[in-house]
Amino acid sequence: xxxxxxxxxYFQSSSESVMNGIxxxxxxxxxKMYTSFDFSCPCLPQYNMAYGLGIMFVxxxxxxxxxxxxxxxxxxxxxxxxxxxxxxxxxxxxxxYMCSSIMQRAMVAPVVWIIVTLLDGKCLICAFSxxxxxxxxxxxxxxxxxxVQQLLAKVPCKDDELMRNNTSRKAVSRYLRxxxxxxxxxxxxxxxMAAFLARWLRPCFNQATLLQARHWSNYIxxxxxxxxxxxxxHSRLFAHKCILHFFESMRQEIKLHSFNLPREREGxxxxxxxxxxxxxxxxxxxxxxxxxxxxxxxxVS
Numbered sequence: 001x002x003x004x005x006x007x008x009x010y011f012q013s014s015s016e017s018v019m020n021g022i023x024x025x026x027x028x029x030x031x032k033m034y035t036s037f038d039f040s041c042p043c044l045p046q047y048n049m050a051y052g053l054g055i056m057f058v059x060x061x062x063x064x065x066x067x068x069x070x071x072x073x074x075x076x077x078x079x080x081x082x083x084x085x086x087x088x089x090x091x092x093x094x095x096x097y098m099c100s101s102i103m104q105r106a107m108v109a110p111v112v113w114i115i116v117t118l119l120d121g122k123c124l125i126c127a128f129s130x131x132x133x134x135x136x137x138x139x140x141x142x143x144x145x146x147x148v149q150q151l152l153a154k155v156p157c158k159d160d161e162l163m164r165n166n167t168s169r170k171a172v173s174r175y176l177r178x179x180x181x182x183x184x185x186x187x188x189x190x191x192x193m194a195a196f197l198a199r200w201l202r203p204c205f206n207q208a209t210l211l212q213a214r215h216w217s218n219y220i221x222x223x224x225x226x227x228x229x230x231x232x233x234h235s236r237l238f239a240h241k242c243i244l245h246f247f248e249s250m251r252q253e254i255k256l257h258s259f260n261l262p263r264e265r266e267g268x269x270x271x272x273x274x275x276x277x278x279x280x281x282x283x284x285x286x287x288x289x290x291x292x293x294x295x296x297x298x299x300v301s
């Protein structure tokens with residue numbers, strides 16, 4: 001369990017390249033989940049659309065939330081957006097840059113899922129088979145409206161006895177699959193073109209502003225990491241001093257019970273320096289409150 005926690009903390013505090021790797025793994029996981037998923041359309045007029053669209057859009061929402069959770073910068077961005085102004089002003093350009101970076105990574109896996117489902121075509125066939133115009137397909141003549149709706153709803157069910165060798169079922173299925181694949185390839189082409197244009201048109205914009213936003217975004221992330229590490233180190237030293245103080249106060253009672261209490265003085269002076277004179281809980285709480293409400297300005301002169 002400790003090893004798993006260490007690995008999770010490593011990924012949370014990882015660099016930008018590792019976060020890109022996590023997004024890639026989520027995308028691959030989405031493809032694997034879809035290929036191993038047993039798609040079974042209910043073939044009922046009142047449930048087909050809900051089931052088909054649910055399979056197409058509910059898992060992407062879950063994958064999107066997973067992408068936000070695994071991205072450490074999501075929490076950093078929210079803290080930066082919600083923190084009081086204090087002595088340090090908030091740069092909205094930095095927050096926008098962080099939000100854009102987080103959203104781009106979190107959207108990879110959901111987009112892959114939607115494209116894969118469209119290229120496969122099962123979800124769209126299940127969702128919209130009952131909405132097709134029966135006059136466009138032969139085989140539905142001389143059939144009542146209710147029966148037509150039931151037959152169209154059973155188009156995704158190849159094993160149904162009524163629709164197994166029905167040519168109209170195959171025609172409707174091919175028609176919807178063609179539209180689904182055309183939509184999937186169109187979305188993929190649009191995304192590739194948008195990425196191409198964004199890549200090649202970026203030098204046309206103000207690069208100085210982009211570099212500033214990227215620099216201070218990295219700074220906020222690194223500052224938060226160092227602050228957490230410093231808090232952990234101070235907590236360890238503070239707990240060590242409290243425990244030693246407790247046993248020092250219990251020395252007389254321990255002597256009465258014939259226990260030997262070693263007196264460790266090595267490193268005490270160094271620990272006192274690292275504690276910075278913070279010797280009680282109220283001082284620690286005041287310091288943390290000051291850090292939250294009055295973050296120091298970015299000036300080390």
